[in-house]
Each structure stands twice: as C-alpha cells, then as structure tokens.
Amino acid sequence: MLADEGISGAIGNQDDVSNRPGIVALLSLLHEVDAVIVMNTSRLWRDEQAKVFITREIRKMHGEIISIEQPRYSLYTKDPQDFLYNSMMEMLDTYERMCISIKLAQGRATKAHKGDKPTGVTPYGYQYSADKKHIVINQQEAAVVRRIFTMAQTGNSMQKIADYLNADTLHTRRNNRWTKATLQKILHNDFYVGTLTYQKRKWVGNHTSIISKVQFGKVQVQLQKRNKLLNNKK
Numbered sequence: 131m132l133a134d135e136g137i138s139g140a141i142g143n144q145d146d147v148s149n150r151p152g153i154v155a156l157l158s159l160l161h162e163v164d165a166v167i168v169m170n171t172s173r174l175w176r177d178e179q180a181k182v183f184i185t186r187e188i189r190k191m192h193g194e195i196i197s198i199e200q201p202r203y204s205l206y207t208k209d210p211q212d213f214l215y216n217s218m219m220e221m222l223d224t225y226e227r228m229c230i231s232i233k234l235a236q237g238r239a240t241k242a243h244k245g246d247k248p249t250g251v252t253p254y255g256y257q258y259s260a261d262k263k264h265i266v267i268n269q270q271e272a273a274v275v276r277r278i279f280t281m282a283q284t285g286n287s288m289q290k291i292a293d294y295l296n297a298d299t300l301h302t303r304r305n306n307r308w309t310k311a312t313l314q315k316i317l318h319n320d321f322y323v324g325t326l327t328y329q330k331r332k333w334v335g336n337h338t339s340i341i342s343k344v345q346f347g348k349v350q351v352q353l354q355k356r357n358k359l360l361n362n363k364k
Contacts, residue, residue, distance in 0.1 A: 153184065160191040170199045171216075172223045242328035245336040253321050254303055255340050265337040272340045274300050278316055279341050282349045287356065288313045317349055 153174070156166065166188060168174055174195070175181040185205055188195060197203040200219055202212045238248030247265055252258060255275040257268040274295070281291045288310035295308045302308060320327070323346045326335035 157184075157187050160188060160193055163193065165194040165196050167196045168198070170223070171195065171197050171203060171220065176227070238328065242326060242331070242333055245326055245333055247326060247335070247337070248328050253319055254316060255322065256337065265335075267338055267340060271303070275316065275322060275340050278313060279322075279345055279349055282313075282317050282352055283345060285352055285356075317353060320346065322346065 160166075166174070171181075174184055185195070189205060193205075195203060195205055200216060203216050203219075204212065207213060207216075241248040252265055255268060255272045256265050257271075258264070259266050278291055278295070281294065286294075291313055292308040292310055300308075302312060306312075316322075320332075321335070321337075322339060322341040323343045324335050324337065324339035326333045326337075
C-alpha cells in the first residue's frame with residue numbers, strides 16, 4: 131500500500147508532486163496496473179490543480195480510479211447523474227475540510243489570546259512539557275541562547291558568533307552548524323522575552339522568558355548599528 135503520511139493532498143502545481151513520495155511511486159507504477167484503488171478520491175487530491183494533474187497522468191496510461199466510498203466514480207463516465215453525484219461528494223468533502231480549518235484557526239486564536247503558543251515547534255531554547263500542554267525552558271539550549279545574546283550585545287558580528295559556537299561544537303537543534311541567518315532569527319525573536327506573536331498580533335505569553343527585555347532592547351540597538359554600518363560601506 132502506498133501512502134503519504136502527514137502530507138497534504140493539495141499540491142498547488144504539478145512540480146509540488148515531488149513532495150508526495152506515495153504519489154510519485156504510484157505514478158511510476160501506472161504502466162503495471164489497470165486501476166488505482168483508494169478509500170476516497172480526496173486521498174489522491176485536495177484541490178483542482180492536483181486533481182487535473184493526477185487524473186491526466188492516470189488517463190495517459192488508460193488506467194482507472196476505483197473509490198470504495200464513491201462506487202459510481204469513473205474517470206471516463208459520461209452519465210450526467212454520475213458526474214453530479216461525484217461532484218457533490220467532492221464538494222461535501224471540501225466543505226468539511228473548510229469547517230475543520232475554521233475550527234482549528236479559532237482554537238489557535240483562543241490559545242494565543244490566553245497566552246499559549248497556538249501551534250508549531252518551539253523556538254530554540256524551549257520545549258513542550260511532557261503533557262504537551264505547556265512550553266517550558268530547555269536549560270541546555272537556553273544557555274546557548276543567553277550566550278548568543280550576550281555576544282551580540284557586546285558588538286560581535288553574526289559570523290563571529292557562529293564561528294564561536296561551531297568551534298565549541300554547539301550545534302543547532304537539528305544538529306546543523308550555526309549560520310548568520312539562524313542567529314538573526316533568534317536575536318529578533320521576542321518570544322525570548324515572554325511575548326507571543328500570532329497572526330501579526332502580540333500577547334503576553336504564559337512561557338517563562340529567557341532574555342530580559344532590557345538586554346533584548348540593547349541587542350536590537352546593536353543590530354541596527356551594525357546594519358547601518360554595513361549599508362554605509364556599500
């Protein structure tokens with residue numbers, strides 16, 4: 131059985147199909163099979179562009195799609211009633227996804243309003259608690275964050291900070307070497323002073339700050355000075 135675990139069926143354009151290894155494998159096997167069996171066509175696509183691309187490839191090989199939940203579905207049907215039925219099924223599926231998306235967005239906004247991070251991974255220096263309900267400090271990473279801010283506050287360049295950390299074998303969370311871009315993201319992230327940002331709005335977060343607002347402000351001043359000097363040299 132081929133599957134794309136945790137990957138959206140909305141590819142956006144045909145180039146994005148490479149991000150779905152299950153679909154890539156399926157399309158490469160079309161010359162060996164007569165039909166593709168799915169629980170529902172929504173397992174193959176989630177938008178019209180994906181639908182057009184995938185059905186076109188299956189048609190090229192004179193294949194068929196067999197849907198367990200849509201027994202009347204066919205790529206080659208000319209019956210207007212079947213066309214209407216299948217179209218309504220897909221519309222209902224789209225409607226359901228939209229309702230779920232709205233509920234998720236509302237839930238995230240509510241969490242942010244309460245000061246809790248609504249979604250996504252934690253910034254470097256933090257981690258989720260064992261019950262996944264709260265964000266707590268990762269002491270080992272937090273020590274690196276404090277070192278980064280201290281070095282930036284004293285006027286060290288991004289490259290110098292990166293070289294220092296890499297020489298000390300202090301790698302990122304994904305075990306990569308530090309880069310100027312990674313450091314810039316950390317130094318500009320006010321999550322470290324207890325601020326929570328969601329959909330361009332800011333709240334006081336429930337997480338514990340790693341950096342004081344005073345130090346964060348001083349670092350921003352240093353970064354602005356360094357950027358001004360670099361721009362003047364151009």
